[in-house]
Amino acid sequence: MNALRYLNFGSAQPLVLLIARLLLILLFVLFGVSKLTGFTDTIQYMQMLHAPLPIVSAAIAVFAEVFLGIAIIVGFYTRPAAAFLALYTIGTALIGHAYWHATGDMTQDMNTKIHFFKNISIAGGFLLLAVAGPGAISLDKK
Template sequence: MRYVLLDKASNEVILLARLLLMVLFVLFGWDKLTDFSGTVGYMAGAGLPVPTLAAAVVVLMEFFVGLAIALGFCTRPLALLLALYTLGTALIGHHYWTMAGADRMANMVNFYKNIAIIGGLLLLCVTGPGRYSIDRR
């Protein structure tokens, strides 16, 4: 009874949650896509073995998968895939346990933000995209 308003607006809340979760991925994925050579350079600087391939995977996951989830296309499997990708980026890109000082704190914050995003993606994987999605059409 207490949650009647939320129950009535659950599809709208799921849409808002889906869009808010994907804002980060789509915006940063777009930046990486439009400056692909810079993205490759960053991957090389991070020590990844095949930086061009790594950059392509990052753009695919962040921009294209993020956009697909925002639109509600193949939401459940892509949310799970993006959760795994986000775990990988947390472990590879924010390994705070190997750092000290300000770098340690900044990377710890980003690591746990990734963990929180994974939680949202897993919840989206379980709940599905809601009514306002390509999946529901």
């Protein structure tokens, strides 16, 4: 079932899906490249978060954000990439934005809570992309 069939985008639907893919993945590619170019810092950040196996966690972050991000942009294996990124984004919410471990700093606690729910919302977008597919402007459709 095409999740977008009830919307009347007409001939603009492929373009709208391309724009949606770009907007959804922009954050990941931008920060993924910085994780890749500063990989040592990324490992240290994973250690600070008490992420399991910090080197492996950093490598997964770079793979997910950069390489799966590029796959989403060009529409290559979009559905499995989006499903993986949904799980990844939920994982990053749980590990990196655990607002329930409040420090007492109200501003910082609210910021962490916002980032947690931002990640959960983005995961919803990835799930929608996994169901809807990339649209006609993609390598998957070629």
